[in-house]
Amino acid sequence: MMKNKADEEDYWNSSKFKAFTFDDEDDEFSRLKESKRAVNSIRPLVDEDDDEEEVEKVSWSGEPVGSISWSVNETAASNQRTDREPAFPKINTDTTSISKSHSGYSLSALFKGETHRCILGKDNTLSGDWSPEETVQRMQQGKAVSLEKFRSLQDKLLLLDYAVSAHDGNVITAPLWDLFVFPEVLFRELTDRQTALRHFIHYLTESKDQRLLLELLRYLPLSTPGLPLLQYKEHLGIADENKRRDFLKSCLSLPFSPEDSVHVEDHYTLLERQIIIEATDGHAERGGKQEIFQKFPRKASILNMPLITTLYYCCFYHYTESEGTYSSPLNIRQTFKLSEKQFFVTALAARAKLKAWPDVDALFTSRNWLGFTRKKSPLSFQRVVDVLHKNSAPTQVLQDYVALVDDAELRITLAQKHKCHDIVINTYRDLKDRQQLLGYRAKMARGSAEERKINELLNNSVRKKILSVSLPVCLSVCLCVCLSVCLPVCLSVCLPVSLTC
């Protein structure tokens, strides 16, 4: 406590913190800040590391000292240190007085059944003359039973049916396991008992008995609901890609629903293709002949990747390939019937990642029937800018696309975000918003080209007038021409003119 002497004096005599002089505004964030400030300003009177008797101790990780998981970790750690000394953590004892009272019920005393119980087995000498129903009941209560007396198949199945109606998985699986001796019989009977079947499959999955599970699946009629997918699922356990492919191929003949069968087929086709691409590209990479693999070494194998990732990969490494090859993006698009949008987003991201800006530009270019080029996108230009930015496109590239955003508000927000000053300035100019221009000028660096441009716009009021007149004039001229010539020509010629003047 010595060290705190001066602090304490200070504390008792001063009020360093300005307590709560906030406006009654409803801004949540500022409120949080205030309570944060308040909390920080209340310095602890006592060093909090000093333990106080009645306060529960909490380790940094928040586990109360003395809790079970804390102690497990603690003994584990101490065990590494020394093997002999049982290291008890210093624990504060339970403070509640109730815990000391050893009276009251314990859970098992509530149901005064026998607690002793034997497990199932042939050596079980217990013989009681219980009906299947009673046997199931006794099993549920954890009492000793013998399944020995259910000798005939009929008896065993009767027992199983009673167990199923008890809804206790533990009890259902027991007679099943007893029927285990004759797998063929069991399999046959199970096809009529869906619940028991599911329990059995679950049991086999849990006990990792793959062999028996596959045997069972083969035995069941194909019409068993969910069976094809259950079989398909097996592929996840096959590590070798060639074996996995072959397994998937064998799945193609299973009676999936029409939609599922398309997906399973696509899955097979994709893996087949990935194996080919992986082999070729791995070879090319090791050969060191192709520049792209040297410049951008592959980070991971393409095997078992999703379709879109594969497409991305192909757009990255195989963009210009003709449609005839397996790795051509166009071929993939065709084979898997990808939508224009999906193809577009993926190609855009891949080419932008490579900073192949001409390729990016080309994606948007469409020619109309007169041969004029326009930028078109199945994606909103806002999203395009987003994708490009994520791939760290430079401002020069970004501004081309920001300029294409239709909505002026959105365009300004995006342009500001990406520092496309020209677009911000031009948009304000077109909106004739003098105030905003003034405001924006203040944000620009002194003597920068942007500042000069704004000054020019603001000072040149004559020009401004012309500007405000010239636009409508220009447009109306355009319209007249339009009537006589044709609309696309007019727009593509006149609009750029009117925008630049």
Added chain:
Amino acid sequence: MAAHLSYGRVNLNILREAARKELREFLDKCAGSKAIVWDEYLTGPFGLIAQYSLLKEHEVEKMFTLKSGRLPSADVKNIIFFVRPRLELMDIIAENVFSEDKMHSPRDFHILFVPRRSMLCEQRLKEQGVLASFINIDEYILDLIPYDGDLLSMEYESAFRECYLENDQTSLYHTAKGLMTLQALYGTIPQIYGKGECARHVANMMLRMKREFAGSQNQILPVFDTLLLLDRNVDLLTPLATQLTYEGLIDEIYGITNGYVKLPPEKFAQKKQGEASKDLPTEPKKLQLNSAEELYAEIRDKNFNAVGAALSKKAKIISAAFEERHNAKTVGEIKQFVSQLPHMQAARSSLANHTSIAELIKDITSTVCFWGHLGVCASLVSASEAFFDNLTVEQEFMTGVDTDKVNTYIEDCVAQKDPLIKILRLVSMQSVCNNGLKQKVLDYYKREILQTYGYEHILTLNNLEKAGLLKLQSSSRNNYPTIRKTLKLWMEDANEQNPNDISYVYSGYAPLSVRLTQVLARPGWRSIEEVLKMLPGPHFEERQQLPAGLHKKRQQGENRTTLVFFLGGVSYAEIAALRFLSQMEDSGMEYIIATTKLLNGTTWIKSLMDRPESQSS
């Protein structure tokens, strides 16, 4: 330690005490010094029942986590395995027993199965040839674990999956057992209501078990008036929506397990004057969240938008209390002040913690999300925008806007490779709010998901279809609008600061499950027969005879108590809504909540996925 359990209407500490007594009795069966080998999953739930001190009192000297290989040496007479009945754990135990050093003085082995013995597990041990090594095999019936003064959970993660995908009703059997235990401690519950297939099963089993124990009459005055059993699949919508209460958001963002949350440590570093900035701790900060903490009890169920105000109000009070020291003049006054210090310090650190948590939640706003393709680049769309967009879409769905078309926001999220669970949550929500999707829309979503995340997710999609979360619209018309209107599931003018309706927990959406509960209390389900018929599963009412003399004589104005049991899980926002109903002055009803699992949309969908562990991207 557990005093907060006894503050509520029903003293849940009785249950905890019974569980503790059981544990002591078992430990005393194994005489001499002991070491416990823990199935790690169990340490969390057990922590809610007992502290290490209790075990120590009963000669537990060491504790280990169950691992394959050799047991660490420990000079004890008994080795006790505390495990769930799982086959893979039996294999580990067998390995442990086999590699036991024979030279060492022999140690006795015991197994305690939680919550039930399993014949299959014992069979497995027998096959492995170690069954005979165990002196004692027992079970510890820990079905319902008290989480708070009004909350019980079985923490049976796979209950919903087992019931609806695997058709395995073992969890329902355990539920019925748990309810029998509760009745043994708190008296027979005279009235049982239920809605749903599973509810029906549980009620049937309870009635049957009661007949089987007919010999011993329960002589305890009933604490609960009513039991309401609700299937999760009666209300698939609610858990899918993003919870907007304080506790709900903590769970959505950081995940609460066994009453603890792990938080990024940066905001919790204690700054001390005179100390240069210490290395920031890298380990996550773990905090316990329950009503034992006064401030948390106050704000946990508030809409997050009202938390800031509550915290700053609390800050005012606390700092005013600290200012009191200036007025303390006499020795007596100073003594008085000092005696209050511990309480004030605790309040102060609690306020600091929750201010930090609230900030963290707000901060989700400025972090960035990631682009999933080969490289990882920061996104422009801040998480706050993403969070807001997500909420907007959810609210559109819940109000029935454009639920029959492909949603562009979902499409964009897929294109950005947002986490699959988020996509599944949204698509499921759209499907539920539209009573199924049109073939074209459903096919489109499925294709997009499989192509982007991998074809193996057919299995997951299939699971969601089985559970009814995704479905094809049948020829019958969409009845969700009728349900929404009749039960007033959407309230335009939800008041987040001073709520007057349960819809505040989702900022407009009133959870269907809680509406059903509310209507049952008043005016009764007869008023909504039509809607009940539209929801899946039967609804029913059962009565249990009470022995003469145990009929409660109710005081005028005395509240009734209902135990609401959510079969298949419940979200924190739903709990908040029920607590809100309990506190309403004119409701006349107090609710205790029990469930198979505390969940949120993410953990729920995850439990339904096929091999979710392979889906971490």
